[in-house]
Amino acid sequence: MSGWWKAAYGALLLLSAPFAQAAQLRILVVDATHLQEAMPLYGAIDRQAAALADAREHPAAAVQLAADLRKSEVLTALPEVIAEIAIAAGADLVIDRALARRIGEGGSQDVTAAVQEALEGRYADRPLEVLP
Amino acid sequence: MLPILLAAVLLPATAGAQPQVLVVDLGDAYTRSTALAGLLADVDRELKKLADRHRPELLALRREIAQLKKDPGDTRNRQLAAARRIEAIDAAAEQEEELLAEANQAAIARVNSEIAAIKRELVAEAGATAVLDIQETLYFRPDCPCDYTSKLYDRLNARLPQVAIELAREPAAGE
Numbered sequence: 001m002s003g004w005w006k007a008a009y010g011a012l013l014l015l016s017a018p019f020a021q022a023a024q025l026r027i028l029v030v031d032a033t034h035l036q037e038a039m040p041l042y043g044a045i046d047r048q049a050a051a052l053a054d055a056r057e058h059p060a061a062a063v064q065l066a067a068d069l070r071k072s073e074v075l076t077a078l079p080e081v082i083a084e085i086a087i088a089a090g091a092d093l094v095i096d097r098a099l100a101r102r103i104g105e106g107g108s109q110d111v112t113a114a115v116q117e118a119l120e121g122r123y124a125d126r127p128l129e130v131l132p
Numbered sequence: 133m134l135p136i137l138l139a140a141v142l143l144p145a146t147a148g149a150q151p152q153v154l155v156v157d158l159g160d161a162y163t164r165s166t167a168l169a170g171l172l173a174d175v176d177r178e179l180k181k182l183a184d185r186h187r188p189e190l191l192a193l194r195r196e197i198a199q200l201k202k203d204p205g206d207t208r209n210r211q212l213a214a215a216r217r218i219e220a221i222d223a224a225a226e227q228e229e230e231l232l233a234e235a236n237q238a239a240i241a242r243v244n245s246e247i248a249a250i251k252r253e254l255v256a257e258a259g260a261t262a263v264l265d266i267q268e269t270l271y272f273r274p275d276c277p278c279d280y281t282s283k284l285y286d287r288l289n290a291r292l293p294q295v296a297i298e299l300a301r302e303p304a305a306g307e
Contacts, residue, residue: 086271094271103262
């Protein structure tokens with residue numbers, strides 16, 4: 001192969017690289033257990049509830065219910081937030097980090113922090129709504 | 133020469149590329165699998181047959197008991213015999229339902245086994261590392277090239293268009 005052809009072939013290989021990767025899936029991972037059970041946001045909700053209970057302006061049961069409802073709201077919003085982040089990143093799939101490791105995709109980009117941040121942005125400063 | 137080289141380099145890179153992870157949605161299995169849809173209809177039909185088979189005798193026995201209660205004289209033994217017959221029929225019907233449930237589970241297991249085999253084939257053919265159920269994903273792009281649901285059902289319906297309920301011998305009431 002002449003030098004010109006080698007150069008042309010090399011250039012074509014470089015050109016083809018993005019096409020070859022086009023079919024590769026963009027997989028994101030999250031630590032689902034952390035997002036569902038251990039985010040600092042849940043602790044913040046508990047602290048807010050404790051402060052309300054200490055103030056004794058509302059029945060303790062109503063405060064607890066408000067805290068439970070808020071946590072439920074967060075969990076309900078979780079898939080939506082994950083989807084928003086995935087769409088913005090042009091991802092094909094988002095899976096749990098542990099599953100990703102099991103199937104050999106452990107090196108995928110982890111967006112747990114981004115999801116947590118989005119949920120905190122939505123709920124951290126929102127006061128609990130205690131029903132009379 | 134250049135177009136040939138271009139095709140040689142670009143075509144395999146695009147046409148031959150496969151997703152590394154496949155996803156299948158088995159949530160609609162009872163409508164998309166002809167075998168499971170047929171099985172559902174068969175089970176309904178068997179349950180109806182079972183109820184229809186025992187209903188006339190049960191109705192007759194209940195009428196008999198009601199009549200015996202009105203009759204003068206000592207009819208307790210006959211009432212008791214009729215009540216025992218009703219119990220025997222109910223027990224037999226229950227046993228038949230259990231056999232049907234077992235046959236249904238066995239049929240579902242055959243479909244599941246075929247699904248598992250097809251999943252293994254799809255993974256091997258695509259050179260993928262895994263096939264996930266959509267329930268295992270937290271987000272799944274609707275037009276993802278990794279969606280192999282239709283391929284799975286196409287193959288399943290071609291290979292296992294129906295699955296029969298293989299019922300064991302039905303016990304006669306009172307056995």
